[in-house]
Amino acid sequence: xKDKAVITCISCPIGCEIELEVVDDEITDIEGNRCPRGKEYxxxxxxxxxxxxxxxxxxxxxxxxxxxxxxAKPIPKEKLELAMDxxxxxxxxxxxxLGDIVIENILNTGVDVVTTRDLPAKKIEQN
Amino acid sequence: MNKQSCKLAVIGGxxxxxxxxxxxxxxxIEDILIIERDFELGGILQQCIHNGFGLHYFDxxxxxxxxxxxxxxxxxxxxxxxxxxxxxxxxxxxxxxxxVNSKEGxxxxxxxxxxxxxxxxxxxxxxxxIPGTRPAGVITAGTAQRYINMEGYxxxxxVVILGSGDIGLIMARRMHLEGAEVEAVLELLxxxxxxxRNVVQCLDDFDIPLRLNQTVTKIHGKDRLExxxxxxxxxxxxxxxxxxxxxxCDTLLLSVGLIPENELSQEAGVKxxxxxxxxxxxxxxxxxxxxxxxxxxxxxxxxxxxYVTEESKIAGKAAAAYLQNQLEKREAPVxxxxxxxxxxxxxxxxxxxxxxxxxxDLYMRGTKPMNNVKISIIDDKEEILSxxxxxxxxxxxxxLPFPEKMITKLKTxxxxxxxxxxxxxxxx
Numbered sequence: 001x002k003d004k005a006v007i008t009c010i011s012c013p014i015g016c017e018i019e020l021e022v023v024d025d026e027i028t029d030i031e032g033n034r035c036p037r038g039k040e041y042x043x044x045x046x047x048x049x050x051x052x053x054x055x056x057x058x059x060x061x062x063x064x065x066x067x068x069x070x071x072a073k074p075i076p077k078e079k080l081e082l083a084m085d086x087x088x089x090x091x092x093x094x095x096x097x098l099g100d101i102v103i104e105n106i107l108n109t110g111v112d113v114v115t116t117r118d119l120p121a122k123k124i125e126q127n
Numbered sequence: 128m129n130k131q132s133c134k135l136a137v138i139g140g141x142x143x144x145x146x147x148x149x150x151x152x153x154x155x156i157e158d159i160l161i162i163e164r165d166f167e168l169g170g171i172l173q174q175c176i177h178n179g180f181g182l183h184y185f186d187x188x189x190x191x192x193x194x195x196x197x198x199x200x201x202x203x204x205x206x207x208x209x210x211x212x213x214x215x216x217x218x219x220x221x222x223x224x225x226x227v228n229s230k231e232g233x234x235x236x237x238x239x240x241x242x243x244x245x246x247x248x249x250x251x252x253x254x255x256x257i258p259g260t261r262p263a264g265v266i267t268a269g270t271a272q273r274y275i276n277m278e279g280y281x282x283x284x285x286v287v288i289l290g291s292g293d294i295g296l297i298m299a300r301r302m303h304l305e306g307a308e309v310e311a312v313l314e315l316l317x318x319x320x321x322x323x324r325n326v327v328q329c330l331d332d333f334d335i336p337l338r339l340n341q342t343v344t345k346i347h348g349k350d351r352l353e354x355x356x357x358x359x360x361x362x363x364x365x366x367x368x369x370x371x372x373x374x375x376c377d378t379l380l381l382s383v384g385l386i387p388e389n390e391l392s393q394e395a396g397v398k399x400x401x402x403x404x405x406x407x408x409x410x411x412x413x414x415x416x417x418x419x420x421x422x423x424x425x426x427x428x429x430x431x432x433x434y435v436t437e438e439s440k441i442a443g444k445a446a447a448a449y450l451q452n453q454l455e456k457r458e459a460p461v462x463x464x465x466x467x468x469x470x471x472x473x474x475x476x477x478x479x480x481x482x483x484x485x486x487x488d489l490y491m492r493g494t495k496p497m498n499n500v501k502i503s504i505i506d507d508k509e510e511i512l513s514x515x516x517x518x519x520x521x522x523x524x525x526x527l528p529f530p531e532k533m534i535t536k537l538k539t540x541x542x543x544x545x546x547x548x549x550x551x552x553x554x555x
Contacts, residue, residue: 008327014518015323051328054177054190055304056276063166065279068176068192077332084304098196116176117192 001025007045011037018042050074054116057087057102061121062094068116069102075109082107094121129234133208134158135446136224136238138215138391141170142432143423143439144244145198150443151242152205156450160236161202161209162226168202168209169195170246172432174273177297179324183433194432218243218395220416240418240446243392243406244439247385247424249294252346255383259346262353268298268382281305283378287355288312289343292320292522293430295382300329302380309333310374313341313357315364318496320522322430343379344371352377385428395419402471403427409478410487411445411454412438420446427473427490430524434490445479455480459540463489466505466545470494470521477534486528489544496520497548502527505545507538519546 003022008015016038021029027046033039052074056066075083083106090102096119103113135156137144140163148159167173172180175191182188185197202209213228224236249267264283272294274280286307288295291314299309312330317339319326330337338357344366345356354375358366387405389397397406397414405426406414412422422442423435448454460478465471470492477487493500496518502525503513514527527544 008323008331010324010327013323013520013523015326051332052178052188056176058279064277066277068190068276070176070178070190080304080332098193116190117173117196 005046007042009033009038009041011035011041020046022046049077051077051080053080053083053113055084055087058091059096059119060091060093062092062096062119063122064119067092067094067096067119069113070116071106071109071111072114073111075106075111079107079109083113087113094119129231130237131160131234132237133160134238134450135160135240135242136222136236137161137242137244138218138224139163139170139244139246139423139425140165140168140209140211141244141246141423142172142195142198142435143246143425143442144170144242145195145202146436146439147242147244147420147422147443147446148207149198149201149205150440151447151450152207154444154447154451156447159207160238161207162213162215162224162236163209163211164214166212168199168211171269174269174276175297176276177301180432183431184436185433191432215391218391218419220396222395222418240450241395241420242439242442242446243389243395243397243414243419243421243425244423244442245388245391245425247387247428249381250384250386252381254386255381257343257346259356260348262346262348262351264348264352264377265346265379265381268294268380271298271378271380272301275301275305281307282380283307283352283376285310285376286378286380287343287357287374287376288380288382290314290320290382290384291326291337291339292382292384293322293325295380296321296325296329298380298382299335300333303333303335307378309335310376311336311338311357313343314339315342315360316340318520322522342366346379347373352379355379385424387425387428389425392419392421392425397421400471400475402465403473405473407475408473409460409476410441410474411448411479411481412442412474413445413449413454413479418446418449420449427471430522434524434526438490459537461534461537462541464541464543465491466543468494468497468500468546468548469544472544477529484531486530487534489527489529491525491527491544491546492521493519493525493546494521497546499549501547503545503547504529504533505543509538511537511542 005020018032054070100115172191172195180194215226217225226234344358347354359370406421420442422439457480472491
């Protein structure tokens with residue numbers, strides 16, 4: 001199987017447009033990268049693009065109604081939207097500490113979703 | 128009136144204020160007061176839930192709240208005083224601060240030194256004058272960020288974003304992931320204002336179109352935004368009439384630039400720089416008013432919070448030195464002039480004598496994207512220092528270390544910094 005792809009390298013601000021030719025899961029031609037880092041990035045990005053997903057989940061009784069969370073490590077890019085759906089079902093209870101686990105091993109990626117800040121509970125107003 | 132005093136008052140509890148306070152404490156100043164108008168510390172970082180912060184300063188990739196929390200924890204550990212929910216109304220040249228909160232009422236705080244760290248705010252529709260009706264649904268990208276990431280509101284379902292700076296790009300991804308349809312990101316200029324990584328990971332990843340050389344020429348809708356008219360622009364950035372087209376949408380996010388928030392600085396008599404919109408400062412980030420320092424986005428708008436932290440530490444350290452009577456003026460102050468292709472330089476002058484200093488880092492912005500450039504310092508028409516870069520763009524700040532040895536040997540009291548294209552390294 002033969003495939004062609006153009007990948008913008010993000011290893012540095014230049015942003016080289018790297019053209020790849022891939023035959024049977026092997027890179028047969030690579031052009032446009034100005035440094036070796038570009039080659040490495042293009043390979044990773046072609047075969048296994050991953051991203052950290054930062055988002056929020058709902059919180060009960062917190063000083064804010066949401067707490068920010070992220071996947072502790074990058075997860076496969078195509079799972080980002082599925083992970084959003086999973087996280088939409090979650091509601092935590094304040095107080096929350098930074099680093100609390102929200103979902104373990106989300107979508108069998110081997111990656112946990114963790115909170116990214118402390119969130120105190122709402123103080124109950126007097127009178 | 129409730130009268131109080133402190134040695135060092137820091138106005139603003141965002142990344143700049145927190146780093147300045149922490150550094151001043153480290154240098155032996157314990158009587159510090161941080162004044163913050165929000166209900167918590169951390170500033171805008173609390174709404175920047177995306178990752179990518181801290182790569183320079185912490186050598187790890189953090190989210191905004193994670194970056195903030197490290198400083199908040201340290202401030203708490205050191206027991207530095209903080210007044211939250213407190214709005215500063217006025218700062219005088221004599222370093223009196225007038226502020227108000229609902230517990231103590233009106234406050235008069237006498238400070239021996241002040242660090243201004245109020246940050247910046249976004250330009251709004253009024254600042255760029257888009258014609259049309261005035262319906263709900265036209266807000267800045269940062270406001271949308273706070274609604275979505277902290278307060279739990281999604282501002283709309285069908286979105287157009289005007290401006291391709293990093294906030295605009297990041298909000299395109301955020302709104303898409305939260306289920307909104309992002310119709311397009313429009314950019315007036317022929318290049319994006321954001322970093323490449325954000326173009327790739329916020330737009331390309333989700334097939335959100337970026338349209339360069341286009342702008343919104345009209346806003347439609349009575350109560351709620353119903354559509355925007357978009358046009359291509361010519362080389363002078365004027366809309367080309369027969370290129371106009373309409374996009375139906377209920378929300379327009381504006382990401383059209385940031386302005387340092389210096390109303391208080393001006394009240395205090397602090398002189399501002401027309402190019403940065405922030406105070407004119409020396410290398411210690413001291414303003415023209417002795418004992419009043421400025422750092423972070425109130426001084427100039429930074430691309431990375433890591434640089435804000437570094438700069439704020441300079442200001443915090445200098446404020447401590449001032450309070451300990453250790454700031455010494457040099458005989459010949461040096462003025463730094465932004466030359467060809469340089470938008471601005473911070474600091475604008477070098478006026479202090481600092482023991483054991485090896486260099487002064489100059490920060491600047493190029494006026495346009497350029498390849499293979501040479502950044503040089505010119506003294507008396509002679510190039511005394513140069514640095515080559517393969518690439519510069521206005522969205523990314525350039526730093527240039529100016530060695531102390533050279534500063535002491537300058538022939539004139541005015542040096543120019545310029546960026547020239549084609550003077551840099553060759554390809555390969």
